[in-house]
Amino acid sequence: MADRVQQITAAARELLETEGPDALSMRRIAERVGIRAPSLYKHFPDKGAVEAALQAQxxxxxxxxxxxxxxxxxxxxxxxxxxxxxxxxxxxxxxxxxxxxxxxxxxxxxxxxxxxxxxxxxxxxxxxxxxxxxxxxxxxxxxxxxxxxxxxxxxxxxxxxxxxxxxxxxxxxxxxxxxxxx
Amino acid sequence: MADRVQQITAAARELLETEGPDALSMRRIAERVGIRAPSLYKHFPDKGAVEAALQAQxxxxxxxxxxxxxxxxxxxxxxxxxxxxxxxxxxxxxxxxxxxxxxxxxxxxxxxxxxxxxxxxxxxxxxxxxxxxxxxxxxxxxxxxxxxxxxxxxxxxxxxxxxxxxxxxxxxxxxxxxxxxx
DNA sequence: ACTTGACGGCTAACACCGTTAGCCGTATGG
DNA sequence: CCATACGGCTAACGGTGTTAGCCGTCAAGT
Structure with missing residues (x-):
């Protein structure tokens, strides 16, 4: 139950690197974290914000x-x-x-x-x-x-x-x- | 009734320049030509082909x-x-x-x-x-x-x-x- | 101790996307 | 005259980002 924000960015990064940018969807990210897509919005305002986190990385x-x-x-x-x-x-x-x-x-x-x-x-x-x-x-x-x-x-x-x-x-x-x- | 292919690429280009890449959808292109989106596929195999025509331009x-x-x-x-x-x-x-x-x-x-x-x-x-x-x-x-x-x-x-x-x-x-x- | 409220899940749904299947009128060529 | 190809159409599928609204849990305040 580590920081969900970090979990999500980690999942996004793995997804991006292993399957490319087309695979970087909110549903795929959520699936990797073990939750549903709408729950991601409790931690990020929108998809652009998780992409911004990847930019920072x-x-x-x-x-x-x-x-x-x-x-x-x-x-x-x-x-x-x-x-x-x-x-x-x-x-x-x-x-x-x-x-x-x-x-x-x-x-x-x-x-x-x-x-x-x-x-x-x-x-x-x-x-x-x-x-x-x-x-x-x-x-x-x-x-x-x-x-x-x-x-x-x-x-x-x-x-x-x-x-x-x-x-x-x-x-x-x-x-x-x-x-x-x- | 000029060449539909040319009509479509022209519509695509106008759409791209005036509203940006997000507006370049098959439905929007078709709307501008005056037909429905699936009819575009009688002239182009897929969206990538009309983008390729824009690349050529x-x-x-x-x-x-x-x-x-x-x-x-x-x-x-x-x-x-x-x-x-x-x-x-x-x-x-x-x-x-x-x-x-x-x-x-x-x-x-x-x-x-x-x-x-x-x-x-x-x-x-x-x-x-x-x-x-x-x-x-x-x-x-x-x-x-x-x-x-x-x-x-x-x-x-x-x-x-x-x-x-x-x-x-x-x-x-x-x-x-x-x-x-x- | 009870209540309140925030947190973080969930389902259902909306509007869009690219694309396919299948139908149908027209118009052309044998 | 018929057949076929052309180029429209509607309906639909599976996907997208995103919102609304519901609900359980857990902590804090009175």
Missing amino acids: GMAQLAQELEAIEAEIGVEPPMPALARAYRQHALANPHLYRITHTRPLARTALPEGLEDRAGMPLVRAAHGDIDIARSLWAFAHGMVVLELDGRFPPGADLDAAWRVGCEAFAHAIHAKSQGDTA | GMAQLAQELEAIEAEIGVEPPMPALARAYRQHALANPHLYRITHTRPLARTALPEGLEDRAGMPLVRAAHGDIDIARSLWAFAHGMVVLELDGRFPPGADLDAAWRVGCEAFAHAIHAKSQGDTA
Whole structure:
């Protein structure tokens, strides 16, 4: 009889990961918890609220994994490692990634500061340049969603695309730092 | 009594653009055409097929707009103008862009060569380097979907993010060309 | 100790969704 | 003249999110 809210989000997450987003229905979630669908509304106002809870989970997990990579590498240039971790997170949790990052973010339901925390590794990689950080984020997100949606041609060399993108941004960061100190 | 298929796709497109993706139901489409929902299945095998027709429309329109920009600019560096056109297309047709580019592409329902045609402007901007073209595409797509989903912070300077991204890729293209001739 | 009220289940139901089965009028071609 | 294909239709199925309303249990207050 642990916290029902937690039980429900756990059931939702398992359902999402094992059977995909179409299986994420209120009735299926309730079934997994052992209650009926209308009872879910005693704990969540609507389906969007349980999806928001999943977004919070996805965001927290991404933040944690990126921070782990930052800690692992030393003074190495962080970009290729960060990019690899970002892509790996998305490929390992495709449905969670999509529900977390490919729809409006339920910011009010998010733990304070979590969104910023998830973004900081990229900001640090960009030496604090917020514009570069945002375009770098867009690049990584774009690569990931295009891959998840099967949008690249079948034989496309995505490692190469990631590499040239990372190099382009690494150069931009380097040039910006030079310009700053000059 | 013009081609019912065309009538249906036109109704679907109007519905999508004016009321958003939730309004794109078989019953609503049929209502707009003046028939009942089951009759749609005399012309399309399922809802996915009419969505595929919309994807074809979205892809063709994007290709045409990018080609128009290419023709308009002369030997100027094409990237900022292409990026502007790409973004403008997405912002002007947000629902069409999403249905066209943020799900698996129904390639079999697409006119022959259209997908390649839509990608060629970016390939040409990348001087034929397919890896740069793909990462550039990911950058543009990422910027666009993050903006459409309201993922950037409220006051974010997206023009600046687009600019630094374009500059980074422009430099990569330039460097690659130098390296090729060297 | 009795009552009250909140909590968290439940069933029934509504309005919608995509889709199928099966019927029927029309219009065309052999 | 007949047959067949075309393109409408109604009825229905199983699914969706969600609401209304009922009821048992359990804790707190008087």
